[in-house]
Amino acid sequence: MDVGFILTNAIVLACIYGTLAIGLSITWSSVGLINLGYGFIFALSGYGAWLASQYISTNGVVVLTAGVLTGALGGLLVCALAFIPIHDKPNFTVRGLIATLAISLIGTQALLYVFGPRSKNLPDIFGFWKINLAGIVLTSDKIGNVVVSIVVVTAVLLWMRSSRRGLEIRAMMMNPHAASIVGIGVRKTGFYVMAITGGLAGLAAVLLSQTYYISPFGGLAPMIKGVSIALCGGLGSVRGAVIAAIILGLNEALTARLLGGQYVLITQFILIILILLVRPRGIAGILDRAREA
């Protein structure tokens, strides 16, 4: 239990949960949907990756791709069920929230029904090696997790910044009504957004499965972590999510070191409540009003 070990752990978890938080954040700010089916997408893509490793190949790239693709598929499913039918109806935000919760209920129970309650584990996709960096031992999965998540999230953010589709998504984030007026299809963009954020959930699922097992309800805890980070950073802000991920990761590492592992969630929620009481829209949320419509 040395500081280096805890710190590296915290950084790894912060990267993975940060990925989830950015996915949730983008979903909320562009299509206005709080995707509480994210835990289901997470678990689903874990199972997708597991199926790929069982029937196709245990190659890391294949497993990772399968997880991301399944996640994107799950995102499309959620979009088709919870966004497309009701996005122009009254009370969309509340109904969307409840619809994603219903999808989460259906999906996790369906996974339980199909795959059974026994948890699965994925092959080590980054191989087995370790390096010793100034007394801190870094294993392959930690380095792999951090590098892959940072690379993919950076790639997604760059794509959003430079491509035509990314421009559409950013326009939706700024003002969905104006975006639809200038000819950006709300439904089409919704599908893009949900596919990308689903893919991010799939990525996080495969990366986290290097540490934890895959189970039907395994997506809940990561989703809640991701939600907490997204909340704390301010929904809709990528930069805030990064800052919040670092703060909460540090808090987790420090609490585990100073107080003990069972107090992690308590201190985390006290911290989140304190941050939100000071800044009700999160660290980077400067908007006075919540996103409407």
Place this chain on the structure above:
Amino acid sequence: MTGHIWRNPLYFWGVEGAEKEVPSIPHKSPQDVWDETTTSKAPMLPVGRLRYYYKWPGHGGLTWPRFRYWGTRRRALNIRSVYNPKTMRLEKTIVDKRPIWWVLGLLAFMLAPLVMPTSFQNTLLTAGATFSIYAAINLCWMLIIGTAGIYSLASYAVVGAAAFGTSWLSINLGLPWWALPLVGAGIGLVFGMIIAVPAIRLDGFYYALLTIGLNELCRVYTLQSKQFGSSTGGLYGADTYIPQGWDQYDQSLLAYYACFGVMLAGLALYRFIDGRRLGRILKMAPEKREAFAEATGVDFRRARIWVFVISSIGLGFIGGFYAAHYRGVSFSIFSFDTVLLGLAMLVIGGIGRAEGAVVGTAIVILLDKVLLSTGPLRLILIGLIMLGVVLFLKGGLFGIKAQFRAWRDKKKSERRSMRAEKGGEMLPEEATETKDKDLLYWRRYDKMQREFLKTVISPELIEEHRKKPLGQHSEPLERLLLYFRRAPQNDKYAIVAVEPFKAYRIVALSGQRGVAPRIVEDKIYTSTDEAYHGVFLRRVQDLLES
């Protein structure tokens, strides 16, 4: 058509050029068009137009004295009694029948153990008790979600915390069963205060997400701590109100009625919060309308804290009762699926009404208990129902009536707008904007006149006009020409002499002084009569096209 003739009365007076008989068309009455226009073409179906209320007869002078609950102005039933002006009889209408349904439903629930089949008796009694407890929890939760409009998902966390706290106290300090709900209420109060604090600052989804997190926090905390029984899957062994010496059936029956009592208490609490001052204030200040509420002098923050505190005390009480009922509590009360099922109960029934909470609970508990053998499939089914309700219904099952009425009204107005005739008549929006309302009636009359004149145009009339554009004409042609002559100056046809007695041409007047007429066509007519007939044909053409 053929064979009809018009006899020229001027012929006998020896007027020049007057023919004795002119071929014409049979008489057509302008009244027909009038009747056609003014009759309603809306299909009058015998049902569905008005709401149907049974009219109870009144009793002489007993119109005004009615039963009222003591100390209030409330009546048991909202009855409207009026004298029917046609029959001169007193008619009483029950405006709101919900109290009747409530009483019948609760009576049925109370008497249900008498008619339960003996083979299922135990299962049904247990299911009934579970239903009552969950209904009571959902009623308290509905106060927060429905009345206050705050999406708090931590209600089961409050119940669970109270249940765990009281179970622990009962096991370790030997707290008797009757103290458990009271202590639970105290724990609920503390918890309610804690979760009410963020609700002042946060809104909507921030709060929903935070409360999910709190729920998860409780789950993980109890799961990890030894004193809350992380090894046994829960905390068991609390004191119970059910005497262990009784036989199984009596125990179940007692539990059934005790839980029923808790549900009644929950209903009373809902009624007293939702239907009174606090509920009114909260419903007036939903999310995103706080600014308006504040401007009118409503202290919505205090109201929100109050509703949180009151409903949390209720939830804590139920939590203590839960511990005393089940002799303990398991971790599953904190699980995400419990929250989801609870939310499914509220959503299926309809958010914002007590009957929604109770009936939704009944549906979900029934599915949950009846299909227990199917495993995860029953939860999938419940999830599908929830998804369907969210996607298709606005207010759950109890909102169907209002939604259907709104849909029917929409369809009605669509059909009405399809029936509305255009062409001369003003559209409703246009009509309200017009200053000169006389114009509306003039347009309507003008349209009817044109409708009628279209029917009289025939080859005979055109031939008659061609022969003699000026002078006395047959009756239908005379009507037609009078209409044409009365047209406004604007765009009225006229003829100009290009070369007198040799060449004429048709022009249209501008209707404005100083603006020259425009030339309509290039055709040159050689005589005035021919030019008059040309104008006539154009006007007939325009009339038929209008």
